[in-house]
Structure formats: structure tokens, C-alpha cells
Amino acid sequence: MENQDKIICSELFQKQRKVEVVLYPAVLAWKEIEKSSKRSSGTSESEHVQTVKVCEIVAVHKTEDEADAQLRSHPKRINQPSQQYPHAFTVSYVRRTRQHLWRCADVTFHCADQQICEQWVQVINEQLSLLTNRPKNLLVYINPYGGKRRGERIYEQKVAPVFRRAGIFTDVIVTERANHARDHLKMEANLDDYDGVVCVGGDGMFSEILHGLVTRIQTDHGVDQNQPDAELVPCSLRIGIIPAGSTDCICFATQGTNDPVTSALHIVVGDSQPMDVCSVHHNGVFLKYSVSLLGYGFYGDVLTDSERNRWLGPARYDLSGFKTFLSHNYYGGTVSFLPADDNVGHPRDKLQCRSGCRICQHKHSSKDEHDEASEEKEKPAEDSDRGWSVIHGKFIAINSASMSCACPRSPKGLSPSAHLADGTTDLILVRKCSRLDFFRHLLRHTNNDDQFDHWFVEVHRVRKFRFQPWHPDLAPLEDASEHPESPDLSPISSLQETYDDRTAESSWNCDGEILHHTAIQVSVQCQLIRLFARGIEEQQDAEVAV
Ligand SMILES: CCCCCCCCCCCCC/C=C/[C@@H](O)[C@H](CO)NC(=O)CCCCCCCCCCCCCCC
Ligand SMILES: Nc1ncnc2c1ncn2[C@@H]1O[C@H](COP(=O)(O)OP(=O)(O)OP(=O)(O)O)[C@@H](O)[C@H]1O
Ligand SMILES: [Ca+2]
Known part of the structure; x- marks a missing residue:
């Protein structure tokens, strides 16, 4: 075993092939140096180097008594390489397979000398112990x-x-x-x-x-x-x-x-993956936190209905989704929001949040926000609304996605370009439209078309928002902001007969739980928690340059 400048190198055996194993400061690498007689192709060294980052090694341990066990079951194989090299150690490491799937793979190296084997286990463990x-x-x-x-x-x-x-x-x-x-x-x-x-x-x-x-x-x-x-x-x-x-x-x-x-x-x-958390309040009283979807209207109604069918398991959402789609309810209300700064991009910019995302790494200082917030409190009432936009309307859905909300049902999610840790949430407003239009919008969650590219959908990247359902007595008679040419192509008009859009209220779906208030104030808390995750990796990096 050579140990120069912290690079350790040995000739060992792996699956009856002679390999050169090298431990660099952050990478374990091995390559075949002599092919077995059966597979001889005339060359003495294979160019194929296998590498594993030390930070992706799960563990290393001595492979106890493997040679003894083989000897007991196959006494005639005494001359096989594993008998000539009776000591062995196994490295378990992360191997990327398809579509972001990780598996724990094992590679076992055999050697003649017990001391060398133990040294290998020790040096790898030393490197692992540095990963705090x-x-x-x-x-x-x-x-x-x-x-x-x-x-x-x-x-x-x-x-x-x-x-x-x-x-x-x-x-x-x-x-x-x-x-x-x-x-x-x-x-x-x-x-x-x-x-x-x-x-x-x-x-x-x-x-x-x-x-x-x-x-x-x-x-x-x-x-x-x-x-x-x-x-x-x-x-x-x-x-x-x-x-x-x-x-x-x-x-x-x-x-x-x-x-x-x-x-x-x-x-x-x-x-470690930092993540935004929305805090939800009702009149200054804390209600809930949310990290994925805060949805009023469609997703609130789907959840309310699905709770009655919990026994169905995951299929309850499909049934309730279908029923809610047919009901085609819409709800009046006022949405106010504080738009995010320009440096966090836009929900339609197609810059998806991926491992090591630059937008999320930009330090969105919570201190600045705090100072701003205290300043806000001191300002006169009308000034505290500065920068806020207000939208009145009848909505089929009001969705706030603090992350993409990608899931097997919709692999790109409710807001494909939302970021995990940028201190903002994407506010998606789906206005009253025909069933057919809403169906087209839903369908686009499952294909490559842009689900925001409809006259009845708008999307804003925001730091805070508020929602106030229309009070029956205060509801505007006509929704002036609605699209002027928005024919309701709804074929099932009888379902609407008993539905009064001036009194109806939905409920909020807060990460899969119903909120008991409809008037809410939401504020994004940038990077409040961390997950044992790294975001979605851009590409599978199977090989590492050493
Ligand atoms: C035509 C097919 C369109 C499919 C459209 C699929 C869009 C799916 C978008 C899923 C977004 C999930 C957001 C995550 C929310 C979680 O915090 C929460 C807790 O786990 N889950 C749900 O609330 C569970 C929500 C589950 C919602 C399921 C909605 C299914 C809609 C089906 C509409 C069928 C129309 C058929 C017309 C013939
Ligand atoms: N021992 C328990 N008995 C009953 N309910 C439980 C128990 N432990 C947790 N719960 C509740 O079960 C609810 C559903 O759980 P969970 O989120 O794990 O599954 P799910 O609803 O099927 O999935 P998803 O939330 O992804 O749609 C949670 O709100 C949780 O509070
Ligand atoms: Ca976010």
C-alpha cells in the first residue's frame, strides 16, 4: 500500500479481476489492471475507471470470513483468487439508476494481507468521519x-x-x-x-x-x-x-x-435543502404553516370531498377531483398581494429550481424583511399597503404554490418554475371560465403545454398575499375585471341552478388539510426549515473526473 500525499493505492482483487484501487482525498477509484485468462483480449490494462465520491459512500466494513465460508461450501476452489486473497472489505455506496432513483450498491475488494485490508477500512472510515x-x-x-x-x-x-x-x-x-x-x-x-x-x-x-x-x-x-x-x-x-x-x-x-x-x-x-414555509394567519391569529399548496376553490373542494372517502386511499383524490370538476363551482373574493423583487424571476420564465439553484442561493435576508416589516408598522395605514396589488373576481381556483408541487399526478407540478427556497410563492388565479377551458387548463398539468397560457389564468410571484371572500351583502354586482368575451360553454348548466356565487364559500386546502377560516393573510418565511434532500439533480453524474 502506497500512502503519498494522502493518496492511497493498492493492487487488490474484485470479482476475480485484478484492480488498482486508489483513494484520493474525496474520491475512491478503481480500474482493472489485468484481465482474467477467460476474458483476455490482449491488453494488459482496461481504461474503464470506476469512481465513487467519498461523500456518497454509505459505509465500509471488513467482509468477515468470506473466504472460510467459500472454502467450506466449495473446497475444490482453493486455487481461486478469493482464496489466494482471503481478506476482504466491502464499500457500500450510492449508485444512481434511472430518473433520480438512488440505490445502495456494494463493491468488495479482496487482498492477501490482513493488515492492508484493515488499513483500507480505517482510512476510508477516517475520511467518512470528516463528513460532519x-x-x-x-x-x-x-x-x-x-x-x-x-x-x-x-x-x-x-x-x-x-x-x-x-x-x-x-x-x-x-x-x-x-x-x-x-x-x-x-x-x-x-x-x-x-x-x-x-x-x-x-x-x-x-x-x-x-x-x-x-x-x-x-x-x-x-x-x-x-x-x-x-x-x-x-x-x-x-x-x-x-x-x-x-x-x-x-x-x-x-x-x-x-x-x-x-x-x-x-x-x-x-x-441539506433549505425550504420556504408560508405562515397563514386569520385576523392576527396564527392558523397553519404550508410548504406546498394553499388552494382555495377547486383544490379546497377536492380535499373536503376526499376526506369522506379516506378508505379509498390515494384513489380518493381522483374520484373527488372528477366530482369537483363536474360541480364547476366558482367563488367571489378579493386577492391582494405584495409582488416579489425582480431578482427571483417569474413563474413563466421556465427556469426550474434544480439542485444548487442560483436563485435560491441568493441570500434573501430575513433581516431586511424584518426591518422593512417594522418600518411598515410605523407607517400610516394607507402607506402600509404600498406596493400591494388588489384583484377582485370570481375564481374557480386560487392556488399558492411555494414549490413546484410536482407529484406523480403532475410531474411538472402546479407551478413548474416555483423555487424551493427563494422566499416567494407563486399565486395562481384561475377565473371563472367554461368547463371545457378549465379542463384544458387541468390537462396542461400533465403535458408540456403552458398551463398559465389561458385568458382566464394569471400568475404572480409574491412574498405575501391576503384573501377576503366576498360578503354576500358587499359583493360587487358585476365582476368588472372578468374577461369580456368569456362565454360559459358549460354544458351541464342544471348543476348551477342552486348555486349562488354571491354567497358560496370554499375552503382552503393547506398542504392537504382543511383550514377553518377563509379570510387569510399569508407571508412567506424564507428558508425556515431544511430537509435531508438536495433538490432535483440536473443530470445523472455517474462518472467523476479524478
Ligand atoms: C384531465 C386530467 C387532469 C389531471 C390534473 C392533475 C393536476 C394535479 C395537480 C396536483 C397538485 C398537487 C398539489 C399537492 C397538494 C398536496 O399538498 C395535498 C396533500 O398531499 N394533496 C392534495 O390536496 C391532493 C390534490 C389532488 C388533486 C387531484 C385532482 C385531480 C383532478 C382530476 C380532474 C378530472 C377531470 C376529468 C374530466 C373528464
Ligand atoms: N396513527 C394515526 N392514526 C390516524 N391518523 C394518523 C395517524 N398518524 C398520523 N395520522 C394522520 O393521517 C393523516 C394522513 O397521513 P399522510 O399524510 O401520512 O397520508 P395521506 O393523507 O395518505 O397522504 P398525502 O398527505 O400525501 O396525500 C395526517 O393528517 C396525519 O395527521
Ligand atoms: Ca418558494
Whole structure:
């Protein structure tokens, strides 16, 4: 074994082939140097170098007694290379397969000398111990009733083995009721014992973890969540999501796939993805946090209806989506919003948020916002509305997407160019239109066409917004801002007969939960939390230059 300038190099055996294995400061590389007689092609060295970044090594361990075991089962194979090289170590590492899927792969190297074998294990472990962003202790919450009720099985069969291999200690809590995880985090859990919290479930379960953690941190720091302008304290613990729900849009939009093993590996390598959180208030009283969709009208009605059919599992959303589509309700109200600065782009600029996103890396200082907020308070009432835009109208849907909300139903999401951590949310207003038009709009969530390219849809990137449903007595008689040539091509007009658009109210779908108030104020808290994720990777970088 050579050890010059921290580069370690040995000739070892892998699958009966002689390989040169090199450990650079951040990369493990190996290449075949002599082909076995069966596969001889006349060359003495293969050019194919395999590489693994050290930060993507899950673990290394001595492969105990492998040679002894082989000897016992195949005594005649005594002359095979693995018998000549009886000591071995196995490196487990992240291998990218298709479509953002990660798998844990193993490579075993054999050698003649026990000391060399042990040295290899030691030096790789030394390099791994320098990776301080890796979690060692995790608190895991499993919702046994999320999605298709497979949470416990998914964790035991697919996730726990990866954590064990990486030497991560876990405390596992299988929830016994709704809000069990939230309340435990809020009041009981000793957060100092952990480097992160893992959520096994869907978006609703994630919402529990989010509320438990954020509320706990604010309480510990004496921050009053009821103050809409309070500067919230970011959470130092990262959250990992093992998808086991119905939509799992937070997992999909931050990893590009809903796969438990991929999630487990992002946790093991200690990824960190900051994320915006919207705080929702009603008349100065805190209601909820949201990280994905705040939807009034269509998505509020879909959720309300789907709650009655929970037993159907994930299919409940399709049934309720279909029913809500047929009802074709629209709702009057006033939306006011504070547009975002120009440096965060526009919802239609087609610049998608990807791993290492430049727009999200730009420091959107919460301090500036705070100072601005306190200045705002001192200004006269009419001045505090400066910069705000106001829109009155009848809407089929009002959606605020703080991230793309990509999910298997809509792989590009509700707002394909929304950013995970830019301090803004994309406010999508879908005005009253015909069923056929709304159908076209929905359909575009599933293909490459621009779902915002309709006369009845507008989209704004905003830092704050408010919604006020029309009070029956105060509702304007005509909606002046509506498109002048907007024929309602609705073929099912009888369904509308009992529907009074001047009194009707929908409800807000807040990350899959119903809000009990319709008049709300929403403010984006830039990068309030961090996930064990890295955003969607642009391309699969299988090979690393060394
Ligand atoms: C023609 C096909 C059009 C398909 C259009 C699909 C658009 C789907 C957009 C999905 C956006 C999900 C946003 C994520 C929200 C989560 O925080 C939340 C909690 O998990 N999930 C839902 O509220 C669950 C929301 C689930 C919504 C499902 C809506 C299904 C609509 C079906 C309309 C059928 C029309 C058929 C007409 C013949
Ligand atoms: N032990 C439990 N019993 C009943 N409900 C629970 C339990 N643990 C958690 N819950 C609640 O179950 C609800 C749904 O869970 P989850 O989000 O995991 O699945 P889902 O609704 O199928 O998926 P999605 O939110 O992705 O659509 C959550 O709101 C959560 O509060
Ligand atoms: Ca955002």
C-alpha cells in the first residue's frame, strides 16, 4: 500500500479481476489492471475507471470470513483468487439508476494481507468521519395509516437496513393517533438528542412534523407565532421524508422521485435543502404553516370531498377531483398581494429550481424583511399597503404554490418554475371560465403545454398575499375585471341552478388539510426549515473526473 500525499493505492482483487484501487482525498477509484485468462483480449490494462465520491459512500466494513465460508461450501476452489486473497472489505455506496432513483450498491475488494485490508477500512472510515453533515441520531415517526397503509413495512424492509449499514442510531415512534407526532415534537421530544427527524408518511404527516418542530423552536426562543410579522427562528434539525402517503408532493418536488431507498440515502449522506414555509394567519391569529399548496376553490373542494372517502386511499383524490370538476363551482373574493423583487424571476420564465439553484442561493435576508416589516408598522395605514396589488373576481381556483408541487399526478407540478427556497410563492388565479377551458387548463398539468397560457389564468410571484371572500351583502354586482368575451360553454348548466356565487364559500386546502377560516393573510418565511434532500439533480453524474 502506497500512502503519498494522502493518496492511497493498492493492487487488490474484485470479482476475480485484478484492480488498482486508489483513494484520493474525496474520491475512491478503481480500474482493472489485468484481465482474467477467460476474458483476455490482449491488453494488459482496461481504461474503464470506476469512481465513487467519498461523500456518497454509505459505509465500509471488513467482509468477515468470506473466504472460510467459500472454502467450506466449495473446497475444490482453493486455487481461486478469493482464496489466494482471503481478506476482504466491502464499500457500500450510492449508485444512481434511472430518473433520480438512488440505490445502495456494494463493491468488495479482496487482498492477501490482513493488515492492508484493515488499513483500507480505517482510512476510508477516517475520511467518512470528516463528513460532519451526516446524521448520527435520528428520531423517526411512522404513520401506519398513510397512503396504502404500508408505512411500517416500508420502513422496516427498505429504510432501516440502510440506516443500520450507515451506523445511524434511531428512535422509532409509530403514531397511535393523528397529531401524535406533532404533539410529541412540540412538548416532549428531547431535540438535543437528535441530528434530524424522519417522517414516514405523506404530505399530511410531514405537515405534523413541520408544525411540531417549528412551533417547538419558536416556543423555546420566546417567539409569538400569532404575530404575522414576527421573525421566526429557523430549525436547526433537518427533516427527512420517507414517502408513504397518497400524493407525497414534498418528497417528489425535492428529490424528483418518490422512493423510500432514495430518501434513506439522501438522509445518510447528510444532504441539506433549505425550504420556504408560508405562515397563514386569520385576523392576527396564527392558523397553519404550508410548504406546498394553499388552494382555495377547486383544490379546497377536492380535499373536503376526499376526506369522506379516506378508505379509498390515494384513489380518493381522483374520484373527488372528477366530482369537483363536474360541480364547476366558482367563488367571489378579493386577492391582494405584495409582488416579489425582480431578482427571483417569474413563474413563466421556465427556469426550474434544480439542485444548487442560483436563485435560491441568493441570500434573501430575513433581516431586511424584518426591518422593512417594522418600518411598515410605523407607517400610516394607507402607506402600509404600498406596493400591494388588489384583484377582485370570481375564481374557480386560487392556488399558492411555494414549490413546484410536482407529484406523480403532475410531474411538472402546479407551478413548474416555483423555487424551493427563494422566499416567494407563486399565486395562481384561475377565473371563472367554461368547463371545457378549465379542463384544458387541468390537462396542461400533465403535458408540456403552458398551463398559465389561458385568458382566464394569471400568475404572480409574491412574498405575501391576503384573501377576503366576498360578503354576500358587499359583493360587487358585476365582476368588472372578468374577461369580456368569456362565454360559459358549460354544458351541464342544471348543476348551477342552486348555486349562488354571491354567497358560496370554499375552503382552503393547506398542504392537504382543511383550514377553518377563509379570510387569510399569508407571508412567506424564507428558508425556515431544511430537509435531508438536495433538490432535483440536473443530470445523472455517474462518472467523476479524478
Ligand atoms: C384531465 C386530467 C387532469 C389531471 C390534473 C392533475 C393536476 C394535479 C395537480 C396536483 C397538485 C398537487 C398539489 C399537492 C397538494 C398536496 O399538498 C395535498 C396533500 O398531499 N394533496 C392534495 O390536496 C391532493 C390534490 C389532488 C388533486 C387531484 C385532482 C385531480 C383532478 C382530476 C380532474 C378530472 C377531470 C376529468 C374530466 C373528464
Ligand atoms: N396513527 C394515526 N392514526 C390516524 N391518523 C394518523 C395517524 N398518524 C398520523 N395520522 C394522520 O393521517 C393523516 C394522513 O397521513 P399522510 O399524510 O401520512 O397520508 P395521506 O393523507 O395518505 O397522504 P398525502 O398527505 O400525501 O396525500 C395526517 O393528517 C396525519 O395527521
Ligand atoms: Ca418558494
